[in-house]
Amino acid sequence: MKSLGSIRRDFAPWNDPNAKPYIQFENVTKRFGDFTAVNNLSLTIFEREFFALLGASGCGKSTLLRMLAGFEEPTAGRILLDGQDLRGIPPYRRPVNMMFQSYALFPHMTVENNIAFGLKQDGMARPDIERRVGEMLKLVKLEQFAKRKPHQLSGGQRQRVALARSVAKRPKVLLLDEPLGALDKKLREETQFELMDLQQELGLTFVVVTHDQEEAMTMADRIAIMDKGEVMQVATPAEVYEAPGSRFVAGFVGNVNMFEGKVARGAAGAASIDAGNGITIRTENAGDAAAGATVAFAIRPEKIKVSSKKPADAVNAIEGEVYDIAYLGDMTVYHIKLDDGHVVRASAMNAARVTEDPLTWNDRAWVSFRPDAGVVLTR
Amino acid sequence: MNATWSRFNITSIVLGFAFLYLPIVLLVVFSFNESKLVTVWGGFSTKWYVSLFHNQGLMDAAWVTVRVGVISATVATVLGTLAALTLTRYTRFRGRMLFSGMVFAPLVMPEVITGLSLLLLFVAIGMDRGLMTVTLAHITLTMCFVAVVVQSRLVTFDRSLEEAAMDLGAPPVKTFFQITLPVIMPAIVSGWMLAFTLSLDDLVIASFTSGPGATTLPMKIYSQVRLGVTPEINAACTILIAIVAVGVIAASVVNKRREVQRQLDEQAAQRG
Structure with missing residues (x-):
């Protein structure tokens, strides 16, 4: 059997006409004053998919992520998560969590309190919180750093705390904004594989924003290539590379x-x-x-x-x-x-x-x- | 850079420091003077400190000053912090420029004018001058200083911390008290200390707005000096200097320690 690229994909709900979409952007437009960040964009993401939004800075990919998290509301159009319209739902009531580019770790709290923060907001019982925090620390291999403050950690360790904190609540969708942007090249490559393993292990839907095409190619099931607030192509990494839909996509990904x-x-x-x-x-x-x-x-x-x-x-x-x-x-x-x-x-x-x-x-x-x-x- | 001590350098330093500190040193030395004459040395004694604590007028004034300072600094800190939050967060409301200009105008306003206008206001609305009016006047004076200190911290505050808290399920009010406030707390504390110090040593505005029974320490000292400087006043001033000096030194030592500890931690974290 012949296949585009060198990987056979058994997970491909996007080819199944009966598959239920999980996240739907329907004709979403977002304007900031005169600037149109996202222009009449429609996009479908499936459950357990590792989805990447790839584009140069200013293409609207972060705005898309922030609209999903609830920090921005679309000017027009709607966003559905598992069939539910998200309009008007504030960020603190959305079943999605985000890992921030700057990590946004709370500087006055220890690693374990950072991870426990979201669980405490849900009013989870103390023993349950302790157990969950323990699991998360084990997951990101930071057990012996539980009592440290963020400034006592290296860049890679901070990145893992941020990750643990954002998956601790078992969100329906994890949003990652340039998750590996602040790491050096070698650490970045290791962490790419760790993220993929984590996504498999937890069975979550990941939406990652990146400007690094190699990162998107390595990790994602599908990539949406964005330019000037519009989606140029949505496809698997192999399709994007071997069957680009336009001159822009061909030139943007690879040589x-x-x-x-x-x-x-x-x-x-x-x-x-x-x-x-x-x-x-x-x-x-x-x-x-x-x-x-x-x-x-x-x-x-x-x-x-x-x-x-x-x-x-x-x-x-x-x-x-x-x-x-x-x-x-x-x-x-x-x-x-x-x-x-x-x-x-x-x-x-x-x-x-x-x-x-x-x-x-x-x-x-x-x-x-x-x-x-x-x-x-x-x- | 030339690190040797030339005769010129030494002379400049001696002259400079003498200019700054000789008056204060004289004041401290003469507070331990046995003689009642301020300018004639009669031997070492601490008797003026003892008599200071028996001088009911000065002690009352000190108590008034502390109460005015604590209350006005606290209220000014709350108001100043709120003003700073509004000015840094809501950058697009109408009249923001005017508002921010008005908050900071008292920084450069001559104290005589602030004092006089407040006096006119209190008279106009028929408010009896006393502890209340001095406190209100000091809030007006110090609020803008707090706003400046807190605002400079808020400018560098990473808003994604608040977004992260909300993303994890904390509503805005909870986010403010659990994340924003603890992170900017050092700036708020230094704003409070600045406000307290300003209130402590204010003479001009207090003179305009104070009334019977609400004489602050600077007013008391000033009025006594007009009758002639007594070693008791020297003793009172020495205690004030000591309090301020201890406060400043303690704050800088704590800051320095924290900074050093932080650097050590960061180096350790980078290593392993």
Whole structure:
């Protein structure tokens, strides 16, 4: 069986027409004065889903999260959680909890009192609170730090206290605002996997806001890519990467090479694109692009092969010159300047320690790719 | 930087400190004078301190001052904190600029004018001058100082703390008393202390607004000095200096300790 990307997904309620939506944004608009932060946006999130809102700063993703938490009310449209309209319900009565970007730990309380705060608001009995706090501390491996104040903890420990505090009440939905933004790179990677395990263990619905595409790709079941208050595409990480819906999405996630040109249709999904200067690209993924339309052909760097001679069986092969090389250890990145001046980025995994056909700066070289390697973008 | 002590540096420091502290040192020294003549040294004695505590007039004035100080500082702290909260939180209401200007105007208003206008007001509404009127006047004077101190803390207050509390189920009032108030408490306490100190040493406004039976210590001292400085007054002033000095030093030591402890904790946390 063929699948987009390298992971088989058994959890995919979004493909099931009978699945009940859990969180629904229906034509939600939010304006601050003259500024429109969120523009007529509709979105559906399912129970137990790990959902990521990805976008540059100012795209409206945090506003969306804050509307779900109840700190902002939509100017128009409505938000439903488990079928219930959330309009007018203040944050302290919503069954969602949020982990803040700044962690927002209460500086005058110990770690255990921070975690117990929400439970006390619910009027839970003292022994139950103690037991739950103990469980949470164990969950985030901070048992021996229970009596510390937040300023006596390292950044990573604070992040875990914030996490424990926000899941202590077993909310229906956990909202995470740039949860790993303040951690250094190595800790961030470890914590990504910890968050995924935690979500599995607790069986909660997670909605995470991030500007880091790698973070979103790693953790999320589905990603919503946002720009200027609108959702550009909602899809699994593999779909976003391998089948982007628009030029914006293709350019936003990962590296991409784009060729603009006119379509000439072939049989069933196949087409050739005249990219000018004698470059014609043949592709099997033309979708519903109309003949004669101006489209972009997008192809990822790792799907382009670089060689010193023209491969005999290549459907698409273009000649150029090696312009730049970056050796990164696990892979090598080539910038090839085609004869029409277009620079193509190609990357090759260094699967072997020794290279048969090494290239150097200013060598003549061929870039080649299979007809199913790229996609045609009409938008 | 040149760290050696040049003759010039030493001279400047000696002169500077002498200028600042010589009068106070003289006052303290002469409070222990045996002689009744303020400017002639007659040997060491503490008798003026003993007689001070038997001077009913001065003791009454001291008691009035403490009561006025505590009540006015407390009320001013509540009002000043509320003003600071409003000014930092509700930034978009009409007339905010005017309101904030009006709260802070008394900071630069000459005390004579504040005192005189309050006097006119009290006379106009037929309020008998006494403890009540001095206290009210001191609230007017010190409230804006409290507002300034608390507001400067609130500007750096992380609003997401309050959002986090509400998110965890605490309604706004509970959030205020459990989160906001404890976090800004140090600023409120220093606002109170500032207000108390201002009330303690105010002479001008108290003179305008006070009445019979409500003579504050500064007023009493001032009126006695006009009849001639007695070593008793020196003793009273020395005690005031001691109280203020102990207060200031204690506050700064506590602050310094807390700061050092905090740094140590943070270093320890970063290590492990």
